[in-house]
Amino acid sequence: MSTPSVAEVRAKAQPEMTLERRNGEHWAGLLYMRKLSIYVTWALARTPITPNQVTGLMIVTGVAAGAVLVLPGLAAAVLAALLVQVYLLLDCSDGELARWTGRTSLTGVYLDRVGHYFAEAAILIGLGFRASETWPDWYTVLGFAAALGAILIKSETDLVDVARARSGLIAATEVSATQFQSRKLAMARRAAAALRFHRVIQAVELSLIVVVAAVLDFWFPATRILVVACAIIAGVQLILHLVSILASRRLA
Template sequence: MSTVTLKELREFKHRINPEERQGAYGYYFIRPLSLYVTYFALRLGLTANHITVLQTLSGVAGAVLLAFPAPLMRLLGVLLLQFGFVLDNVDGEVARFRKQVSVTGKFLDVVGHEIVIPFMFFGLGIGAYFQLGRFEAIIFGFLAGFFSLRFDMSAMYHEAAQLLETKLDQSYDYYANLPLEQSSALKIYRRKNEESAVRMLYALFAYPATMNIITVLIILETIFPPAVVGGFSLSPVYVFLALYGVLLPIRRVLTIRRLVQGRETERKYVALVGLLRNEAQK
C-alpha cells in the first residue's frame, strides 16, 4: 500500500500534466477530481490496468443507462461516463507514479475507448427511440457509433507493423517506393495542430467532446421536454444523433481518402524501417 501524500501527488501531477497537454476541460475540470481518485487508488494498491478496466466498466454502464427513457437513468448514465473519463486520467497517473507505463496498458486503454464510445452512441439512439418513438434514432445512433471507431487508423498501423514484422529481411521498396531518405524526416506520430480551425472542428466529433455535448443535452432534456414540430416530436438528443449520424460517416470517409491519397500506410512502414535501421547502426 502506497504512503503517498496529497501534496506529493499534486506536485507530481503538475510536472507530468501541464495544461497544454490536457486541454482546458481536462486541466480545469477533470484534473482536480482525478487528484483524489488517484490518491485513493494508490493507497488501495490498485494498478493502472485495474483502473483501465474500471474505466471501461463505468463507461459501458453509463452507455447502457442512456438507453432508458427515464431522465434520472440518463443523468446517471452521463455521470458514469464522466467518471469513466476521470478514471481515464487516473490510470495514466498511477502508471507514471509507479513507473508502470507499458505498451499493454496503452493497448487496454485504447480497447476501452473503442468499446465505450460506440456504446455511448448506441445507448443514446435506443433511448431516443423509447422517448420519441422514432426508429431512425436507432439508425443514427448505430451510424454515429460505428463510424466513431478509428478502424481506418488501426488498419493503417496494423498493416505497416505486419509488413515490418514479416518482411523486414526483404527490400523495403518492394512494398513502398518512397525513398528511405525522405522517410527519415517523417514523424511516425504526428502531433495535432490545436491552433488549426479544421482540427478544432474535427475535435467536436471526437471523444471527450462528444461525451460532453451529450452530457449538456441530457441535462437540457431533463429540464425542457421534447418539442413537437410539424407533428413530429423532436429533442436536442435526437437532433444531435441525426447530425452526427450523417457527419461522422462523412468524416470517416474523408479520413480514409486522405490516408489513401497521402499513402500514409507506406509512409508509416518506411518510417519504421528507417527508424530500425538507424537504431541498428548506432
C-alpha cells in the same frame, strides 16, 4: 515507509509532457479533471488495486453510461452524464497510477484504447434506443450506425501505427498529423478542426448534449434530432478523417 504527499504523486504521475500532449489530452482533463484525478490517484496508490484494474473499472463505467441512457427521462440523461465524468476521471487516474507505481504496460495501453471504443459506441447505441418508440426502429439503426462510425474513425487513427509498425517504422508523431502535402488540404483541416463538430460524437461532449436534449424534449423531439445529427456527423467525419490521414505525412 511514509505516505507520499499529493505533491509528490503529482510530480511523478502528471509530468508536463503528459499534460502538453496536443491530441492525447482531452480539454476536460486539462480544464478540471486532472486537478481532481490526482487526489483519486493518491488514494488509489494506498490500495492494492492495479492500474489495469482501474482501466477495467473505466470500461465498465463507460458502458454503464450507455446502458443507463436507454432509460427514458431527464434523470437517466443526467445519471449517464455523471457516469461519463467518472469514466473520464478513471481514464486520467489509471495512467497516473501506472506512472506512480512504475507498472506501465502494453496491456494497459491496449485496454485504455478498448475502453474508449466501448464507451463511445455504448453511448451512441444507448442514445439510439433512447430515441426509439419501438425496438428496433430507424432511430435504433441510426444509433448503431453512429456507433460504428465512431469506432471506424478511431480505427483509422490506430491503423496508422499498425501500418507503420508492419513497415518497420516508429509510431507517427503528433506533428506529422498536421503536416500535409497540399496547402489547400492543410487549410481545410484547420477549418474543420476549428468547427469542432467531430466532438459531438465523443463521450464527454455527447453526454452533456444529451442532457440538454432531454430538457428540450419537453417541447420538441430533440433527442431524435440529435441521433440523426450524430449519424450524419459520424459518416461525414469518417470520410474526412480518412482523407486527412491519406493526405498527411503520417504514412510517409
